[in-house]
Amino acid sequence: MEISGCAAVVTGGASGLGEATARALAAKGAKVALFDLNRDKGEAVAADIGGLFCAVDVTSDDSVDAGLVAARAAHGQERILINCAGTGNAIKTASRSREDGSIRHYPLDSFNRIIQINLVGTFRCIAKSAAGMLRLEPGEDGERGAIVNTASVAAEDGQAGQAAYAASKGGVVGMTLPIARDLMGEGIRINTILPGIFDTPLLAQSPQHVRDALAASVPFPKRLGLPAEYALLALMMIENGYFNGEDVRLDGAIRMAPR
Secondary structure, three states: OOOOOOEEEEEOOOOHHHHHHHHHHHHOOOEEEEEEOOHHHHHHHHHHHOOEEEEOOOOOHHHHHHHHHHHHHHHOOOOEEEEOOOOOOOOOOEEEOOOOOOEEEOOHHHHHHHHHHHHHHHHHHHHHHHHHHOOOOOOHHHOOEEEEEEOOOHHHHOOOOOHHHHHHHHHHHHHHHHHHHHOOOOOEEEEEEEEOOEOOHHHHOOOHHHHHHHHHOOOOOOOOEOHHHHHHHHHHHHHOOOOOOOEEEEOOOOOOOOO
């Protein structure tokens, strides 16, 4: 797919992997709409790349619908969707307090919140965007659109405390091929990236010694991944018309330890 001139939507586009991908798409000539909850950062990034910011909560049908209406009014129907909106937490399935020996289990409302944002929110955006893409005239090879999702290496080797996060990201991996098959007759491709340890704003909040230890745990190169490296792979998945139904680790060959 030729990116220049295409309308694109990037969820989680105000920072981290989403911001880097939005900037890379804009540099290639795409008309980019950023979906995020961080209005200040999102509007700043949108202004910098000549794009559009839409305040969108991916857990809400109405919010996603409103964002798509605004994005399509400004740029036309998107041919590109990048799903980077997501979050995580670290809570053990069941644990014993070191202070008083009391026992608790993972609060199910917290588990559900992670699933709703990372998995259901991703599918919500895929389904609604793909429905819009069906209205487009097909281009080369009958292609109408391309979608890239963000999972995590936790989908395959989740650590202690990551039951909800790993389940949500494993769900994103698991639905990629079935969605590719659902859309194969409509000229819409879908792929998923499984990032390892990346230098995102969330990780930037960690102490330097923690960041150094994480970087040293990567086989090669011994550093944190760069958001621009994620963007490179995302754009390649968009541009390469034979890339479809795949889940690709981007992790410096790391395999996460139990903790």
